[in-house]
């Protein structure tokens with residue numbers, strides 16, 4: 196039986212945040228520049244409120260400026276566009292993040308397209324997606340960037356590895372595949388219509404699960420020794436009626452088969468916010484014309 200290594204994303208993210216804080220202090224001391232991140236929350240989705248609170252807290256702890264905009268659920272699309280346009284013009288704001296999901300009456304694509312690409316620290320704007328696709332510098336979506344940093348640290352060398360990404364969202368699956376391709380992996384994107392998903396997964400040296408389906412990927416879908424990155428955060432109620440969070444991978448079944456795996460919680464999730472801070476620092480440097 197394989198001794199499966201746990202990939203501790205929480206500890207890795209904490210080290211990243213400490214490095215970012217040191218860089219932010221240096222930026223302030225040498226250039227008088229304080230990176231500013233504007234976080235916009237519309238409505239009162241309980242999970243989104245927690246994520247936004249953590250983003251604000253960690254931005255401040257890293258020595259950067261946090262500007263929070265909490266808007267009621269009935270905010271109109273036009274009002275949100277006007278706020279984003281004002282933030283685009285504000286020179287003290289280097290990064291803009293609109294927390295997703297937005298209320299259903301607001302067109303998320305329109306809002307994301309309104310954010311100035313150089314301030315799009317989520318990396319969701321089509322300009323940043325296009326830059327990633329053609330190999331130009333841009334801002335890379337935080338969750339896939341976090342997954343890549345974990346893979347580089349825990350599963351080198353990536354070049355030539357067979358990677359399967361389960362999930363084709365614009366936010367995780369597609370950018371993840373682009374990043375792995377950039378590292379010279381042989382990449383497959385699998386999804387709900389993939390024929391024989393278990394067999395596709397069994398081919399993977401690196402498996403990234405990002406489908407949002409609790410424990411979809413079973414232990415016998417894994418190649419022995421595979422590196423498994425679980426992006427899923429699914430709230431479920433267990434047999435005793437207790438609420439808990441599980442990933443897209445059946446974690447206990449994967450132990451003893453995978454070579455290494457990210458737990459949920461404590462794996463990819465904390466990396467998302469650490470990468471948001473990294474992107475904010477990068478955006479501030481670029482806007483000020485400071486090499487980093």
Ligand SMILES: Nc1nc2c(c(=O)[nH]1)N[C@@H](CN(C=O)c1ccc(C(=O)N[C@@H](CCC(=O)O)C(=O)O)cc1)CN2
Pocket residue numbers: 242246292293294295296317337338428440459460461462463464465466467468
């Ligand atoms: N504008 C954005 N909206 C959303 C994003 C995003 O990157 N940009 N991603 C997700 C939510 N998200 C950040 O916003 C996020 C999700 C999870 C975590 C995290 O640290 N998770 C913990 C568990 C937390 C829990 O108990 O719920 C973990 O995995 O250990 C951070 C950020 C959707 N929206």
